[in-house]
Amino acid sequence: MAPEVRGASLVALAEGVAAKKWKSRDLVEAYLDRIARLDKKIGSFLLVDGEGARRAADAIDKKIVAGEAVGQLGGVPIGLKDIYVTRGLETTAGSKILKGFIPPYESTASARLAAAGAIRLGKLNMDEFAMGSSNENSAFGPVHNPWDLERVPGGSSGGSAAAVAASLCAGTLGTDTGGSIRQPASLCGVVGVKPTYGRVSRYGVIAFASSLDHPGPFGRTVEDAAALLEVIAGHDPMDSTSIPQPAGRYRQASKAGLTGLRLGVPKEYFQSGMDPEVEAAVRKALDELGRAGATLVPVSLPHTQYAIATYYLICMAEASSNLARYDGVRYGHRTAEAGSLEELYAKTRGEGFGAEPKRRIVLGTYVLRAGYYEAYYGKALRVRRLIANDFAAAFAQCDVLVTPTSPTPAFKLGERAADPLQMYLADIYTVAPPLAGVPALSQCCGFTKSGLPIGLQTIGPTLGEETVFRLAGAYEARTQWHQRLPEDPS
Amino acid sequence: MSGDKYEAVIGLEVHVQLATHTKIFSISSAAFGGEPNAHTDPVCLGLPGALPVLNREAVDAAVRLGLAVGSHVRPRCRFARKHYFYPDLPKGFQISQYDEPLCEGGAVTFRLDGEVRQIRLTRIHMEDDAGKNIHDASGVSFVDYNRAGVPLCEIVSEPDLRSADEAAEYLRAIRTLVRYLGISDGNMEEGSLRCDANVSIRPRGESKLGTKAELKNINSFKNVRDAIEHEIARQKVLLGRGERVVQETRLWDPDRGISASMRSKEEAHDYRYFPEPDLPPVVVDEAWLLRAGAALPELPEARHARFLGLGLSAQDAQVLVAERPIGDYFDQALAAAPAHPKKIANWLINEVLGRVDDARKLMDQDVPVPPAALAELVELVEKGTLSGKLGKEVFGRMWQQRRRAGDIVAAESVSLVSDTSVIEAACQRVVERSPDEAARFRGGNVKLMGFFVGNVMKETGGKANPKIVDEILRKLLG
Structure with missing residues (x-):
């Protein structure tokens, strides 16, 4: 018998499959039914692989009957941001230039999920090549925030956040380069984790900015996100920047409590520009954590003001390089007619890329040009080092930092689309952790009067995921925000 | 060329394909040939999401080369992306080395007309090779990526070469060296050894360098010699007419024996180098150097x-x-x-x-x-x-x-007869048969010794030990 999947936790669903309370196939049908009914309004899925999911679920159910092991996530339906390449399943990174691209190989993270028994329901909408904070840059249409369909879900992993919020699958993977997991998690009221750089393999994750790209999970609960991260984390010889250390015990940490933890409150993250409702909710959360037994320590991250400029310089430079391969020669979109090689490139790329990738390619090309490297990219790398040093210094005084995730709750579709700079500035609280490579998590810490979720960000030291999960798990255990669900759209 | 008003100044950039089992950043075979695109994988095809993983075997080969020419091998070097668009370049950039190459300095030593020559090296760096465009007679183009990702070492010389012959000999010395080291087959026909030349001329005695032209497509020893000779002559004509040499890249046409301008300095690529973020710095520690040094032939x-x-x-x-x-x-x-x-x-x-x-x-x-x-x-x-x-x-x-x-x-029994009695009998017979010649020999015509030896050899079927024959004849005719 199928359980009610709306609001269900991934961990509970997996336990139910293992305990034969329900079949994986029942879960798949329940989610496919919800997707069929609701996702027209939300737009989180770019591709639903119903047949593949049913086949995989039946295989799991067979194993259960036969008494075979099915893995930690056995039978649980999940979704992948369409930036994870999937063997035999179209992968577009939200871009027309990859329309029709069927990868011949599988990303490490998605392969690990499959090996743990998770069932892939489909591929999730995103800003084109993960460039954006609203999901409005998808070539295949926007995603609507399940809490208010007129608002954005955040980005770039907007589909991944919205699908969890709307209970269209039990958990998802996204990627975070400057906030692309945490900010949509915040705007959609779910848990999103950007682990330490190198914790999760980037192999098979389409590159936006290589030194900043962090694959990570979304979950309804802290433990759900922890369960997903435990499966996808750990060394991968196919990614030279992967950390040669096994995954930690994140689920356990999420239940360990926060007694004795010193929480750093960086003053630079509580300055002007924040929505008052966001500030109030975050301060209330800090009070709650204090009452729970944590010590609050004021700290400073003095180079915070340079984080956005540094982040955009680096990510644009790397993006201009990473997107060079989309030339219409081997795969993806190719212009219908070209008289010369140069025209083939110009037309293919002109037609295939949307405005935001083009903007970043142009700016990135500009900053890398001969004679300007030192003034821009070189300097950005040095400031990046200072920002990382800020975090190292702060973590000498505290175990974990707590900040808002986004200065505002979800904004309206179209509201900022005409002003890319304003859109970039919305990343103010999320860009520094990826620059430093440190882990960070966003979870819900309240709602605005109009019912929009507000996110709380927890930042840990390098490889300090356990500490982050301890704090987030303890906070969640003392609050009910994560239990609140958006209405199903009618 | 001595007595000539001008002196040629030449530097070579030599690309050596390393004979590793697999490609420099992926698992496909690095072997030459094969069905088009048979030796490919997501990484060397530049598929979305694919990441390079450095092949240690390639670094080891490059380290051996560096040690063999006395380069300083950096304890820590880095890869950089070099960007340009071409269909045979799958990622839109080549993974090369820029400001932190593996090797710096060193020299290639060889002999030219018996004289020892030492050509200083600027650097040796590692990079991945590109694929190959194949143009069909009907105007359709194909790309074969078998070569894409084959490891290369680029050996950059100082402008120490002074003639086309010397440049060709330098290239030959590199070929010999890489074959000694077992790191490449150095085969110019198959492209495992390739070369570009920077050529300029200047008045003899002048220390300032003239404006250089870069020659491409000179992929045989003959082409290297011909192209450089031609370029030196071309520049001499220009200067002789009071014109200037312009800095440019020129493509050698071996069939017509001429070069043509490919692009000027203004049209030169801006490669937008930056450190390869997908690869951590390469650390070559003391133990590695010792191991590689001990293995040098x-x-x-x-x-x-x-x-x-x-x-x-x-x-x-x-x-x-x-x-x-x-x-x-x-x-x-x-x-x-x-x-x-x-x-x-x-x-x-x-x-x-x-x-x-x-x-x-x-x-x-x-x-x-x-x-x-x-x-x-x-x-x-x-x-x-x-x-x-x-x-x-x-x-x-x-x-x-x-x-x-x-x-x-x-x-x-093909051995020589060294039995003195057999030889003596034969000698006896020959001397007795030729009294006139014997008398003339004794009279001082020593040249006749050849006549006697020849006849003894005939007698013995060519098997008599000539040393013994000579001894006995001298005794008999003495």
Whole structure:
């Protein structure tokens, strides 16, 4: 018998499959039914692989009957941001230039999920090549925030956040380069984790900015996100920047409590520009954590003001390089007619890329040009080092930092689309952790009067995921925000 | 060119494909050839999401090269992306090295007309090769990515070369060296050794460099020589007319024997180098250097000097060091017959090398006359068991029948007759038959000795030991 999947936790669903309370196939049908009914309004899925999911679920159910092991996530339906390449399943990174691209190989993270028994329901909408904070840059249409369909879900992993919020699958993977997991998690009221750089393999994750790209999970609960991260984390010889250390015990940490933890409150993250409702909710959360037994320590991250400029310089430079391969020669979109090689490139790329990738390619090309490297990219790398040093210094005084995730709750579709700079500035609280490579998590810490979720960000030291999960798990255990669900759209 | 008003200044950029099992950043075979696109994978095709993983075997080969030319091998080097668009370049950038190459400095040493030349190196760096565009007669183009990702070392020289001949010899020395090291087959026809040349001229005595042109597509020793000769002449004509040389890249057309401008300095690519974020810095520690250094073979120059010390002529030494297996063969034969280095060299150069199509296969198991067998033959000749002429005959049979010289001599009594009584009888007969010649010889016509020796040889079917014949004849005619 199928359980009610709306609001269900991934961990509970997996336990139910293992305990034969329900079949994986029942879960798949329940989610496919919800997707069929609701996702027209939300737009989180770019591709639903119903047949593949049913086949995989039946295989799991067979194993259960036969008494075979099915893995930690056995039978649980999940979704992948369409930036994870999937063997035999179209992968577009939200871009027309990859329309029709069927990868011949599988990303490490998605392969690990499959090996743990998770069932892939489909591929999730995103800003084109993960460039954006609203999901409005998808070539295949926007995603609507399940809490208010007129608002954005955040980005770039907007589909991944919205699908969890709307209970269209039990958990998802996204990627975070400057906030692309945490900010949509915040705007959609779910848990999103950007682990330490190198914790999760980037192999098979389409590159936006290589030194900043962090694959990570979304979950309804802290433990759900922890369960997903435990499966996808750990060394991968196919990614030279992967950390040669096994995954930690994140689920356990999420239940360990926060007694004795010193929480750093960086003053630079509580300055002007924040929505008052966001500030109030975050301060209330800090009070709650204090009452729970944590010590609050004021700290400073003095180079915070340079984080956005540094982040955009680096990510644009790397993006201009990473997107060079989309030339219409081997795969993806190719212009219908070209008289010369140069025209083939110009037309293919002109037609295939949307405005935001083009903007970043142009700016990135500009900053890398001969004679300007030192003034821009070189300097950005040095400031990046200072920002990382800020975090190292702060973590000498505290175990974990707590900040808002986004200065505002979800904004309206179209509201900022005409002003890319304003859109970039919305990343103010999320860009520094990826620059430093440190882990960070966003979870819900309240709602605005109009019912929009507000996110709380927890930042840990390098490889300090356990500490982050301890704090987030303890906070969640003392609050009910994560239990609140958006209405199903009618 | 002496007496010439101008001096040529040449620097070469030589690309060496490393003969590793797999590609520099992925698992596909790095072998030459194969069905188009058979040696490919997500990484070398530049598929979305694919990431490079450095092949240690390639770094080790490059380290060995660096040590062999006396470069400083950086303890920490870095890859950088070099951007340009071309269909054979799958990622839109080449993974190369820029500000932190693996090797800096060093020199390539070789001999030009017997004189030792040392060409300083600027650097040696690693990078991945591109694929190949194939243009069909109907105007359709294809791309074969088998070569994409094959490891390359780029060896950049200082502008130390002064003539086309010297440039060709330098290139040959690099080929010899990489083959000695076993890191590349150095085959220009298959593109595992490629070269671009920077050429300028300046008035003799001037220390400032002239404006250079970069020559591309000079992928044979002949092309290197021809293209550089042509470029020097072209620049001389320009300066002679009072015109300027413009900085540009020129493409050599080997069929027409001319070069044409490909792009000017203004049109030069801006490669937008930046550190490859997908690869951490490469650390080559002391232990690695020691290991690589200990594994280096004797290098061509050292071997050349050693062979000269054995009394070999410069010419012979040159032949013996040209390919490592030739010198190895020589050394093994010498070990078996240490008294005869020059003779072994002669036999090796005149008989053995003439019979193999590829000297690089000389040390293969199936060479018909292995070094020890040659040594045995040389000993037999030097002992007088065989004459030089018989020795050659025996060698021919050794090669054809894969037999040892000793067996042939024993089984077929081809050895020289050294039995004094037999030879004496033959000599007696000849002298008695030729009283006139004997009288003239005794009268002082010593040239007639040849006549007597020849007749004794006829008598003995060519098998009499000539030394003994000579001795006995002198006694009889004395």
